[in-house]
Amino acid sequence: MSTAWKRTPVSAAGRLGRADEHPGRHDRDYRQRRDALAARAAGHPVGAPYPGVQYTEDEHRTWRTVYDALRPAHQAHACGAVLDALADAEIPAEGVPQHADITPALRARTGFALTLAGGVVPNERFLGAMEHGYFHAVQFVRHPAVPLYTPEPDVLHDVFGHGIHLSSPRIAELYRVIGRAANRVRTAEALDILSRVYWYTLEFGLVAESGTPKTFGAGLLSSYGEIGEHKGREMRELDVRAVASTQYRISSYQPVLFAARSFSHLEDTIGEFCAEFDDETGQRLGLPRLPRDRG
Template structure:
């Protein structure tokens, strides 16, 4: 998962809170378990196999509970492609899948595979690995006290969201497009532009289906709460300058989501913009984005 997630807010007990308020951030037993599952990622080389994890019955029960809730909510609020991807990935309902279990299927379908992460990954490593067909994924699962939302990506997010994406060629092509742009660009300003685009599309993107907004972004697909409030979100038409000027360091769910006409519309828009983006353009684009975000905050 990219280090952009360090800034992600959470919802606790129906109210808005920061990550530090989540039970998983204050439970010593849970934190020790999380650290033990994250430790093998230190020094892990992209593409090396992930270790097998012996999950506890409590962890398996959390997975089963979240799987039931998300499967139902996705039927109502996820786009057709996301549902097709979930079916193609064969995400199990009864147990937490190992990376190798899902990864083997992804390789056959799109050439993608998981590579191990222990938590936040530097954006350049995270994005550039996608150009090579690898997606950084963690192995720990969210705290059982708040199973429908997590302050950071967990195995639910990486399987239910990104696993469903990477089982379909249409999604996999967009991941590679974003990864190839990151690999080609050298400056941190240009990399931040690619990161912002990734955030508002592959994490929080929405498409119109029959005039109804449907989720395709992985963060939406793995969040029961955000799926349920999708119809009440402020939606803007897919627009790269608009995404770059929209803040997402917020205390609560995303206030603005960008809606595309189709996945093809997403792919074409990103290909057009990222294909032209170079390091020389990035400083001016970033200045415009920062000005736009400041203006947006002053109006809110």
């Protein structure tokens, strides 16, 4: 697991950006805080206990700003499966929750728990932990100067995106299905293919409802600027071969999004692909070998 500030390695952990674009790059106090919280994850075993964070009033204020912006945006733009999950998700309005406050509700609904990440987690660990009901989440908060944008996953992304997802048994099962497939394969190429399926569905997927693409992915749900704004993007119907052949961008808005015809279509697409997935799937389907640097 990398906790480095300088470099943005390839990962399926969420939306990432380059350090030179980070709003906190010239803020030494912010960087120290962020890096100290990230460093806690070094060598941390999946599922092991870890301490909470004494969040500052500034961090709680950032949370409230994002909460106030996202709640109506979710109601306006999220798909039905997410709205159902939201009704059950216990997201506090007043400030940044501890992971330990979020996990018991997830465990009760779907068996999932948050486990500590420092930022970027290698595909094998990140995806593989999902089979066993662990989702890697960070503790640090985005820079307060730009509360509605983050170039890297932060605790707000993890809670407003994945925390909502993992309150729903149907959505949580998709995480497990991808995790199961990840644990079946050995090659980096196979994991890369799965990371693209993960990225274009669970992170940035859409689900059509009455012909309108509605927001599903965690990266969209947690990004006020992206949740309902798809102008200038290529929108394609979900096709797993196309997804598995499409490189994703980690440092800017996604130029291509894929919309399932329905939530059942999304479930079937991920389920069927992952059920048969192995190290030879890419070759069998004639998928291109894509460069590994997506920065």
